[in-house]
Amino acid sequence: MVPRLLNKLYDRVMSETHRHDYASKSDFIKAAVQSKLGEIRKGNFSCDTVWDNQIFNRIRSMFGNKVERVVASSAPLAPEVADFCRAMFSCIFIEGYGQTECIMGCWQELNDTQSGETGIPTPVNHIKLIDIPEKDYFARDRVGEICIRSKAVFKGYLKDEAKTRATIDDDGWLHTGDVGRWTVNNTMQIIDRNKNIYKLSQGEFIAPEKIEAIYERSEFISQVYVYGDSLQNFPVAIVVLDNEFIKKWAAANGNGFIALDAPETNEELHQIVLKDMIEHGKKRDLMPFEQIKAIAIITEPFTVENGLLTPTFKARRFAVEKKYKPIFDKLYKTINN
Numbered sequence: 001m002v003p004r005l006l007n008k009l010y011d012r013v014m015s016e017t018h019r020h021d022y023a024s025k026s027d028f029i030k031a032a033v034q035s036k037l038g039e040i041r042k043g044n045f046s047c048d049t050v051w052d053n054q055i056f057n058r059i060r061s062m063f064g065n066k067v068e069r070v071v072a073s074s075a076p077l078a079p080e081v082a083d084f085c086r087a088m089f090s091c092i093f094i095e096g097y098g099q100t101e102c103i104m105g106c107w108q109e110l111n112d113t114q115s116g117e118t119g120i121p122t123p124v125n126h127i128k129l130i131d132i133p134e135k136d137y138f139a140r141d142r143v144g145e146i147c148i149r150s151k152a153v154f155k156g157y158l159k160d161e162a163k164t165r166a167t168i169d170d171d172g173w174l175h176t177g178d179v180g181r182w183t184v185n186n187t188m189q190i191i192d193r194n195k196n197i198y199k200l201s202q203g204e205f206i207a208p209e210k211i212e213a214i215y216e217r218s219e220f221i222s223q224v225y226v227y228g229d230s231l232q233n234f235p236v237a238i239v240v241l242d243n244e245f246i247k248k249w250a251a252a253n254g255n256g257f258i259a260l261d262a263p264e265t266n267e268e269l270h271q272i273v274l275k276d277m278i279e280h281g282k283k284r285d286l287m288p289f290e291q292i293k294a295i296a297i298i299t300e301p302f303t304v305e306n307g308l309l310t311p312t313f314k315a316r317r318f319a320v321e322k323k324y325k326p327i328f329d330k331l332y333k334t335i336n337n
Helices: 003-019 023-040 050-063 079-089 161-167 208-215 243-252 256-260 267-283 317-336
Strands: 069-072 092-099 103-107 126-130 143-149 174-182 188-193 221-228 235-241 295-298
Touching: 003 023, 003 079, 003 208, 023 050, 023 079, 050 079, 069 079, 079 092, 092 174, 126 174, 143 188, 161 174, 188 208, 208 221, 208 235, 208 267, 221 267, 221 317, 235 243, 235 267, 235 317, 267 295, 295 317
Parallel strands: 069 092, 235 295
Antiparallel strands: 092 103, 126 143, 143 174, 174 188, 221 235
């Protein structure tokens, strides 16, 4: 499963407890997770505990009660989300790391239940970390850009020799653009991104994909794209709303008109969504310069069909920026005036 789905599941469960002021229920869920994890680490994957009967069975039934193994990959998964999902599914739960260019680089062994890590290198791969001095990442500190060399690494991009040479060096190492850290257990932890980064006017680097993953935790949002201009000292974003949630939220808060009014021009809705995104950024320790200062709401989602997503459902950043550059420019102009 992709982390985006697991994040939404976790956030929906926790937000329901907070929305109804069920502080005790939130604590109850946390206690349930820790108790279940204790049993799972002993090899007990029972789905018939008191915690399952009280909490997890109802959630698990949404997946047909047939899930026997979960592999989470394609993006880092927050430890609290991994803990919850590992306890809720009560089955083998593996976090892995890989790319289309190299398939699976690392993954957890079956008895590895440590959340927030992606395990050890798979047998076919050699992995090394290299320095990124401009971001103060150094291999001597067991942190740096992840490079992979193996027979599983792809040969190159179709009809794009320049991009291939920029990705695979002369010694055959694939430069992934991901920043990893070797843990004390010699497992890999993904902590940052070194490709698709923006350098802002004050010299700070931001990794938009990391920021997007945090903002997507907002229930208001279905999709988000963060953009940084090198002449500006802050990023901005375009968002596609989760219309079903917007309707429910508007009805519950007595703002039914918000769900009906044109979202692109609804300034009140913009401010509500922006505030929620910033709160999510604060909770997950975004630096002030990483936080967006303005958003534009768009109604056309990013899809494979319209050329804005890759077949693996990642944003085609060049295509998105080409299409929406006038909107990004307008956001900066509005903030600076």
